Amino acid sequence: MDGDLGDFLRSRRARIRPEEVGLPSHGRRRVPGLRREEVAQLAGVSVDYYIRLEQGRGPSVSDAVLDAIARVLRLDETEHTYLRTVARPRGRRERRPATPRVRQGVQLLLDSMERTPAFVLGRRMDVLAWNALGDAVGGFSRMAPGERNMPRQVFLDPAARDLYPEWAAVAAQTVANLRIGAGRYADDPELCALVGELSLKSEDFRRLWADHQVKECAYGVKKVRHPVAGLLTLPYETLTVPTDPDQTIVVYTPEPGSETAERLALLGSWETSTAR
Secondary structure, eight states: OTTHHHHHHHHHHHTOOGGGGTOOOOSOOSSSSOOHHHHHHHHTSOHHHHHHHHTTOOOOOOHHHHHHHHHHTTOOHHHHHHHHHHHSOOOOOOOOOSSOOOOHHHHHHHHHOTTSOEEEEOTTOBEEEEOHHHHHHHOGGGSOGGGOBHHHHHHHOTTHHHHOTTHHHHHHHHHHHHHHHHHHTTTOHHHHHHHHHHHHHOHHHHHHHHTTOOOOOSEEEEEEEETTTEEEEEEEEEEEETTEEEEEEEEEOOOTTSHHHHHHHHHHHHHHHHHO
16 A cells, blocks of 8 residues: 555645645645645755655654644644554564454453444454344344455445445544554555455545545444344444454443333344244
8 A cells, every 4th residue: 555655644735724824825826735845844844855755755754753744734643643654664564364363252252241232353344253232233144254344344235325324424434444454554465455446346435545534433323224123323432452453342332221222132132032
């Protein structure tokens, strides 16, 4: 995924109006937002240095310079972390197995949450494991192994727009979260292949990917229109597996006594009776 640093910086420059940083806005501008020389001036670096950095051919860049650029471009904490990641990519990492394994203890933890839907996502947002109620909501066991991937489901499954009443928001969140993984694991061939496949097959994905939004989906609320349980409003929290930071446990946490909690209880009972 070469060019991420330059594309990211250009996209962030474009959203800052000159007057927001105390510069005159008069005069003709070929591109929206700040010019490269203006970012360099405000960050206290030479224009040549900034241009080489944006072109991905600069030397090792210091925290102080990245912090100054982040300040000028008004990056939030997640964007700032992403900038540091793509500006200083690590050497090639030890190759991980194409199909990551979830420890038995993690699976037992999922299974112990009988009244709470939960599942595990990998670095490419593949669904690696789940509990019974998580499966009842997500239908993971009914998917082919290659289809158990959240971005692929959101953008390539025709049923996704019915499944997610707020599909546009879900799609934007999914891409913003995948973008962070792409920055961390730029040398992951499977992740590059996933981005390539989605870019080829989905115009919506291409548009959102080009926007270079970065955001971790650490918590939030997702609405799901389940074919049996109806509309579910699902707050969620995420936890990183300490022994494997590439794996994230996602837990849906509806308010006790809420309509969604009652519908999940009925769904769990229905799934159990069906299995029998």
